[in-house]
Each structure stands twice: as structure tokens, then as C-alpha cells.
Amino acid sequence: MRTLCIVSCGKKKIWDEKPDAGPTKAKDVYIGAFAKKCREYAEKFYSTSWCILSAKYGFLLPDEIVPGNYNATFCRNKSEKNIYRGTF
Secondary structure (H helix, E strand, O other): OOOOEEEEOOOOEHHHHOOOOOOEEHHHHEOOHHHHHHHHHHHHHOOOOEEEEEOOOEEEOOOOEEOOOOOOOOOOEOOEOOOOOOOO
16 A cells, blocks of 8 residues: 655746746646755655645646636634635
């Protein structure tokens, strides 16, 4: 049996710093401090068996391409934490 490490996406994305970045691999999209630490952990301990849970796209493999910037969240508002409102 293998273990799958699932890491969080993040609000800050590559397009916030490089608007012309174009389509980007999922592992390079989320550039906030927490997302970076999660990715580093996953790459170190689960090098071939990890994915990102995106509020817009669901589960993304590290090399899957994200076409462009988006703004989606698992929260309805700041007072309601951890509530997913999309579809898989």
C-alpha cells in the first residue's frame, strides 16, 4: 500500500508576481509561504506520490498544467472555515 500526500493550494499564485506567466505546472502555481513549505515537505518525503487540492480544480498532480489565474476558495466567507463550495 502506498501513501498519498495531499497539500493545500493557496491564495497567492504565480500570476500575482508574474502576470504574463501563462499556463504553469501546478507545483509552481502556488507561491505563498505556507504553500511553498507544504510543497517542500511533499517533495522531500513523498517525492512521487503527492498532489495539490485546489479549490477550483480538485486534485492536481504536480506536473498538471493550470491554464491561468483564478480566485476560488473552500470558505464561503471569513467566519466560515473549512467549508468546500465547489464540485469535484
